[in-house]
Amino acid sequence: MLPTRTRSIPAPSRSALDENFTLSFPPATQHGTQALDLAYYFHSTTYWDTPWYAAEHPVPPPIAEKRPSIFQYSWEYHGSKRVLYGVGLFEDLSYCWYTVQWDSSQDADPNDTRAVQRSAQYLPRPQPWDQAALVSAHETYGETIAGFAESYEGTGQWCGTGECWDLASDAFKYFAQFDYVPKPLGSTARTHGHLIFEGKAVGAGLENQIGRWRGGDDRVRRGDIVQWITAKLKMPNGGEATMGAPDHTAVIVSDCVPSVQVRDGMIVKPGEVGTIEVVEQGKSTAPKRAKYDLKMLREGELWIYRPVGMVEYLGTDVVPKCPEHVGALSI
Structure with a gap:
């Protein structure tokens, strides 16, 4: 009879040559793609500690230190109301578009969803071709x-x-x-x-x-x-x-x-x-x-x-506003 053990026994490590192997690139993600990781930052439940979107060069904090391979943003002005559009094409070829709307005449809490409206859409990594x-x-x-x-x-x-x-x-x-x-x-x-x-x-x-x-x-x-x-x-x-x-x-x-x-x-x-x-x-x-x-x-x-052709493979060129025809997903 085996003695009773009070300490847990670690499972054998998975071989580096297992069919579920991973490589060092693209980087590991929390939600499956780099674009979806960024999209979750724009979910209403994510706490924002600064009004980063009102800065002269507005870059979402999660990608401030390492921006996507291709990154663009643009503004729209309607009186004191502002709209920020942004897009990132990541190394894993996933796309994220985001929008932030607010009134620049008000000193609003960035987490007040009535005053600061945020949203994001994304495309996962493209599917393999025949x-x-x-x-x-x-x-x-x-x-x-x-x-x-x-x-x-x-x-x-x-x-x-x-x-x-x-x-x-x-x-x-x-x-x-x-x-x-x-x-x-x-x-x-x-x-x-x-x-x-x-x-x-x-x-x-x-x-x-x-x-x-x-x-x-x-x-x-x-x-x-x-x-x-x-x-x-x-x-x-x-x-x-x-x-x-x-x-x-x-x-x-x-x-x-x-x-x-x-x-x-x-x-x-x-x-x-x-x-x-x-x-x-x-x-x-x-x-x-x-x-x-x-x-x-x-x-x-x-x-x-x-x-491959960019539009043929990814569905669109890089533009700050998400094109309607690409069928982007929302969280």
């Missing part, structure tokens, strides 16, 4: 993005400021000259479009890798963007490549077909994705071509994105 939509996006943006990166290869000339991120970010900006091409989503912090794959390694060998496929396409395609965080890979020459301190971004320039048949939500190891060929740069490294066999990933995280 193969037809993802292939169409590739056909619209992929070749131009890959060609843009390749135009710097071997020239000794850096793109932009020389940061690795500039190759992808400036490639998106290149589309501004083509008025017949829908505006691409662009680089939003560590996000560069529709997520195709995410994964990580906690040691050498496939048994120490985990990942997940997203969307209906069956391969990584030319013009996709790879984002690394503190990653290390063994190289064929016996050396080691380090990706990111902590971040590194590169443009994929060749298609890559996984060794397994993939589908949306499927657990796929980085090594099963295959070998990706990229053009990349760094402050001390001019743009160059490189190949990375993801079976050799032994540490760190990576994400692969498909460039």
